[in-house]
Amino acid sequence: MTAFRVQDYPLKNYQPRGGGPTKAQSGGLRALLSRSPWTYRLIVLAIIGGIWQAYATAAQLLLVPKFTDTMIGVVTLAINPDTWVAFMISNQALVVGFGISVVFGVLLGLGAARFRSIEGFVDPYLSILMVTPMAALIPILMMALGLDLSSRVVLVIVFAIPVIIVNSRTGVRQVDPNLIEMATSFGATEREIWVKILLPGALPAIMTGIRLGLGRGVTGMVIIELLMVAVGIGNLILRYQGNFSADLLYAVVILVIFEALILVSILRFIERKVAPWASQTVLRD
Amino acid sequence: MIEISGVSKTFPARGKDAPVLALKDVDLRIEDGEFLTILGPSGCGKTTLLRMIAGLAEWDKGEITVNGTPVRGPGPDRAMVFQAFALMPWATVRDNTAFGLELRGVPKAQRRERADELLTLVGLKGFENRLPGQLSGGMQQRVGLARALAVDPEILLMDEPFGALDEQTRRLLQEELLLIWEKTRKTVIFITHSMEEAVLLGDRVALMSPRPGRILNITQVPLPRPRAAAVDQIEGSAEFAKITANLWGQLREMQTIRVHAGEEPAA
Numbered sequence: 001m002t003a004f005r006v007q008d009y010p011l012k013n014y015q016p017r018g019g020g021p022t023k024a025q026s027g028g029l030r031a032l033l034s035r036s037p038w039t040y041r042l043i044v045l046a047i048i049g050g051i052w053q054a055y056a057t058a059a060q061l062l063l064v065p066k067f068t069d070t071m072i073g074v075v076t077l078a079i080n081p082d083t084w085v086a087f088m089i090s091n092q093a094l095v096v097g098f099g100i101s102v103v104f105g106v107l108l109g110l111g112a113a114r115f116r117s118i119e120g121f122v123d124p125y126l127s128i129l130m131v132t133p134m135a136a137l138i139p140i141l142m143m144a145l146g147l148d149l150s151s152r153v154v155l156v157i158v159f160a161i162p163v164i165i166v167n168s169r170t171g172v173r174q175v176d177p178n179l180i181e182m183a184t185s186f187g188a189t190e191r192e193i194w195v196k197i198l199l200p201g202a203l204p205a206i207m208t209g210i211r212l213g214l215g216r217g218v219t220g221m222v223i224i225e226l227l228m229v230a231v232g233i234g235n236l237i238l239r240y241q242g243n244f245s246a247d248l249l250y251a252v253v254i255l256v257i258f259e260a261l262i263l264v265s266i267l268r269f270i271e272r273k274v275a276p277w278a279s280q281t282v283l284r285d
Numbered sequence: 286m287i288e289i290s291g292v293s294k295t296f297p298a299r300g301k302d303a304p305v306l307a308l309k310d311v312d313l314r315i316e317d318g319e320f321l322t323i324l325g326p327s328g329c330g331k332t333t334l335l336r337m338i339a340g341l342a343e344w345d346k347g348e349i350t351v352n353g354t355p356v357r358g359p360g361p362d363r364a365m366v367f368q369a370f371a372l373m374p375w376a377t378v379r380d381n382t383a384f385g386l387e388l389r390g391v392p393k394a395q396r397r398e399r400a401d402e403l404l405t406l407v408g409l410k411g412f413e414n415r416l417p418g419q420l421s422g423g424m425q426q427r428v429g430l431a432r433a434l435a436v437d438p439e440i441l442l443m444d445e446p447f448g449a450l451d452e453q454t455r456r457l458l459q460e461e462l463l464l465i466w467e468k469t470r471k472t473v474i475f476i477t478h479s480m481e482e483a484v485l486l487g488d489r490v491a492l493m494s495p496r497p498g499r500i501l502n503i504t505q506v507p508l509p510r511p512r513a514a515a516v517d518q519i520e521g522s523a524e525f526a527k528i529t530a531n532l533w534g535q536l537r538e539m540q541t542i543r544v545h546a547g548e549e550p551a552a
Contacts, residue, residue, distance in 0.1 A: 186359070186388050
């Protein structure tokens, strides 16, 4: 029997690379692309718009508007006060529901991290909320709370709060235990450890939870209006759908996306303001 | 003066693991102004012992006193320097340095002044407003040292403070620690697993052995002080070589006995 040799089993994907100094990157397209992420973003948008336009023109379907018509629809809606009223109505539920979600979600998350009793109380319901298809709750909410603002608010909360609770709790749990020990060694009380170590340490995770919760809250806000309470944005969508005004229907959806993007950008901005240490470069000595 | 007498600690059984006798009848006396290094292999309980002196860990039997007062928790007479630096990533270098002062309610202007003074001492002047994430490991541990010195403790407890640093940075910081210590003459208990570090820094080296953790013996280091300016000479001396070789011999013994007994060496 011959001896086993590692060399008899070459790497399948190994290609020797050329040595020597690295070549300077050529200009042109590469330089253009490396300038800003917006270059890529606009290129992607142009490609999607182009395919959309080509498909809509070729297919001539009643409910697929052309890209250009949709953009005109966006402008039409944006200058129409009725649109703004519809967005205001819908956003009432978001403002109230999301506000409640942030306050109680963060408190419950922090409480769950600190007290076993709160965790034991929150945990099973949280698990249920995380796996339940929320839309299935809508008929139940309707029957319990009726057609007014309160059922929309509750739905926004049900959508938004789980991720805020979970992120707040995880945020506290993942604070470096060395910091807690350090603070204890310098004589910190439990309250000081919370204020000076755990809360600042959990802040980035809490902010991420709030941002994710906002996205879910917007989803909840639109879904209940589409499925049950036809007011605000949901009402607009259903109306344009009924009228076969495909361009306006698409335009509403795009406006909703705009709103969500703007809100999330604001939260990202706040996140960077309050937790700037999350992204850092290291200095060598 | 720190007196440790008959301290034992058993970590209770967890799941399938049997209870671990972490420390057994540890006796140790550290004089005021002494630099004691504790040397031992991983798992010998040296960090546990230091955490007990710091008031961060409990023991089952025996007593630890600082200047005659039994240790019942952390106190203003002791300050700790951590292996993992333990800096708050959201606070500036200055605020990190002033953390102990902040907890004591020192007014902002005074703690700023004191922090800046110590940052100058450890060579970080000009970095006061940086965040720890912008500093290298060596600079971060300088902040850790400045933070401990800022509260002007009688006793510095250093838990493998240079263990996470590269060799070159470690040597620089050893020299600077000697320099600072020779100026301030605080009582220092310094944990390490490096023979050279233990001998270079310490007045005495306490050698610990594992399972159960106990003080095996204490070596006097007769090298002259001040040492900060003469590190190269000291490390090249026959005396230094003799002591470190002797310590290494004993440390190696701890490992080989265990292998021959059919036991895994400590990881």
